[in-house]
Amino acid sequence: MVTFLPVPIPSKIVCVGRNYADHAKELGNVLPTEPLLFLKPPSALIPHAAPIHLPAVSQHVEHEAELGVVLGKTLHQASEAEARAAILGITCVNDVTARDLQKRDGQWTRAKGFDTFCPVGPHMLLVDVTCDLDAFEILGRVNGALRQHGVVREMHFSIPRLLSYISSIMTLYPHDLVATGTPAGVGPLHAGDQVEVEIPGVGTLSNPVIHPPETSR
Numbered sequence: 001m002v003t004f005l006p007v008p009i010p011s012k013i014v015c016v017g018r019n020y021a022d023h024a025k026e027l028g029n030v031l032p033t034e035p036l037l038f039l040k041p042p043s044a045l046i047p048h049a050a051p052i053h054l055p056a057v058s059q060h061v062e063h064e065a066e067l068g069v070v071l072g073k074t075l076h077q078a079s080e081a082e083a084r085a086a087i088l089g090i091t092c093v094n095d096v097t098a099r100d101l102q103k104r105d106g107q108w109t110r111a112k113g114f115d116t117f118c119p120v121g122p123h124m125l126l127v128d129v130t131c132d133l134d135a136f137e138i139l140g141r142v143n144g145a146l147r148q149h150g151v152v153r154e155m156h157f158s159i160p161r162l163l164s165y166i167s168s169i170m171t172l173y174p175h176d177l178v179a180t181g182t183p184a185g186v187g188p189l190h191a192g193d194q195v196e197v198e199i200p201g202v203g204t205l206s207n208p209v210i211h212p213p214e215t216s217r
């Protein structure tokens, strides 16, 4: 039986950089010897169909289509088997990134952390331990044109390895979200674009891209 639920609000969003060889290469990076982690703030979350706001301080915002893992149990210094058994569901994540600010800052908090920079959804597919995570595909499209296509089995670090590693640093709580990295094909977003992240069997997350509405100061 296939069960879909709304994506719960996480206490934190843990993201993984350079987890696909072809994506690391396209940005001129080598593959890390340990998972490369960063955080996105929960304030960046938006649901399916909500607009992504292009910040005025960036001239280069990109999409990153990713598979998101939602935790169902607390994980602290967990083995890979314990980590695998703690997965509640999977969903689509767009790790929207201001690429120019990422390069300029060194630290990625600003580039990855703007409001609206974490579209998630449209819902969560519940998975149990019999589900073959390695078979899931991740597709990224802009205005209907395919830009990204990856398969979980191509990941440099597997999902259980990532969760086990993260849990050796910070305790993961139920509903925490882990974005597992993006395959090759990242590219710029412009106002008026419609960007999609699809995981066949899970769903399609689609969001328009806009300049933020004028705010009175």
Ligand code: ZN
Residues within 6 Å of the ligand: 015, 016, 017, 064, 066, 095, 179, 181, 182
């Ligand atoms: Zn990413």
